[in-house]
Amino acid sequence: MDRVDFTPPGDDTAERADAYATAPLLNCLLREVAEPLSDPGERHVYRLPGTGRLLRVRGTRRPAGPEVYTDGGWHHLGHSELVKLVADELRRHTGVSNHELPAEMTDSRDTVAALLTARDGATAPDDPYLRSEQSLITGHPYHPAPKARGGGPVAGWLPYAPEAYARFPLVLLGLREDAIVEEGDVSALDALGEAPAGYRLLPAHPWQLDLVGAGLADAFADGRLIRLGTTATEVRPTAAIRTVYLPGAAERAEDLFLKFSLDVRITNDVRRLWRHDLLKLRRTDAAVRDAFAAMGGPGAWLSDRGYRTADFAFEELAVMVRDGLHDHLLPGTTPLLAAGLVEGFEGSPLDGGADPGAWWEAYLRQVVPPALTAFADHGVVLEAHVQNTLVAVDADGMPVQALYRDAEGVKLLTDVERGAGWERLVYCLVVNHLVEVAGVLAERHPGLDPWPAVRAEFRRHDLPEVAALLASPTLPGKTNLLLRWTGADGADARYLPLPSPLVEPVAG
Structure with a gap:
């Protein structure tokens, strides 16, 4: 069976992190660059065309145990050595240098190590849905750095990591009414707390506020933004990291998803809610809703109902409201x-x-x-x-x-x-x-x-x-x-x- 065991003898966290981070990086290298050679044994052998090196691995779906042929024999590559080999190969293969991506590969591996340590001391949620959302230690199996978190300190992102079974309250801001930009149905945001006269509620992801930082100082100073505490209910980050799930509660009967801007590169993109995407959101979402309505079930679409933000920080403070699950699920599922x-x-x-x-x-x-x-x-x-x-x-x-x-x-x-x-x-x-x-x-x-x-x-x-x-x-x-x-x-x-x-x- 082609199944990789990510738990080596002794349950060493560093080795486990190497194994988790190595599999998707190898998947990318073998899919996009390497040339397969004859396969006489248990290991699959490839030629790297840029450097001419020979590489061999175990398995196919989640390759493991990379070895490079040097000095007349095969030598094991740890994750750091694999990153160096990939970088050298890509420089020669493409003629382009890149110092950012190797750092992201290393960040991704170090993120996995921090997540594994945190999970060892955390309790998984009782809800199987939440366990499924918060299970992705490998992440995208064909990305070279699927778990990179922007290179920031662990303390900055770990409290909000779905893979560490995080749960936390959202920060509630009051946004002065004359600074509001919104489109669609965002009424669910106003049920998250109470705002004083002349203000509307604007929930914020705590990590989002940390990343925006001093850029909002003037808005707090002149009263366009005020702090109103936190939500009464804790949220659970989903696999998407910047999208959180709010279960139904007594003060808010429906469950709900909220999607935020994060100025962090995760896989291929900086995860902001970009202005151009928000401006076309209603048209796109309406087309999908109409399509699913015409199908008549049982398939369902979780509608992105609308967004609210500030005119002085359109992308940085944007929050999008998405349908929850319960109104769409078949009974008993x-x-x-x-x-x-x-x-x-x-x-x-x-x-x-x-x-x-x-x-x-x-x-x-x-x-x-x-x-x-x-x-x-x-x-x-x-x-x-x-x-x-x-x-x-x-x-x-x-x-x-x-x-x-x-x-x-x-x-x-x-x-x-x-x-x-x-x-x-x-x-x-x-x-x-x-x-x-x-x-x-x-x-x-x-x-x-x-x-x-x-x-x-x-x-x-x-x-x-x-x-x-x-x-x-x-x-x-x-x-x-x-x-x-x-x-x-x-x-x-x-x-x-x-x-x-x-x-x-x-x-x-």
């Missing part, structure tokens, strides 16, 4: 983050005794139709990867509903060419979602081939693109390592062809 199913958490239905083939067919029947129907019938391209997809399961752990989120990542075919929109959907839904969940199932159940069921599910949908997808020998894979090394914009997706498991095997 439990929502789980798809990325959590891949990573693993206590109580995952993949740890149960359900027939894996039946479970997988049920999963596909929930997650694939909404994404394809939104595209085909409504011109909506969902960002349907594992971190934006929730799957509700019944009491037996069987998938019965899919819920999607994040209007910021949605594209509309009125704005992008259809071929580009389809490529993005295939990358998100197939490469960044189905491939990952299928990989876990195949790893746990070596006799299971998950791909006939995927082909069958896609064939149920009458899209002209489906036949070409099922016949294509390749799928689009995003080049996160090369994108970051060459300094491309985080939203500038560039794809390389990956072997497609969707192709029907040749008989005989």
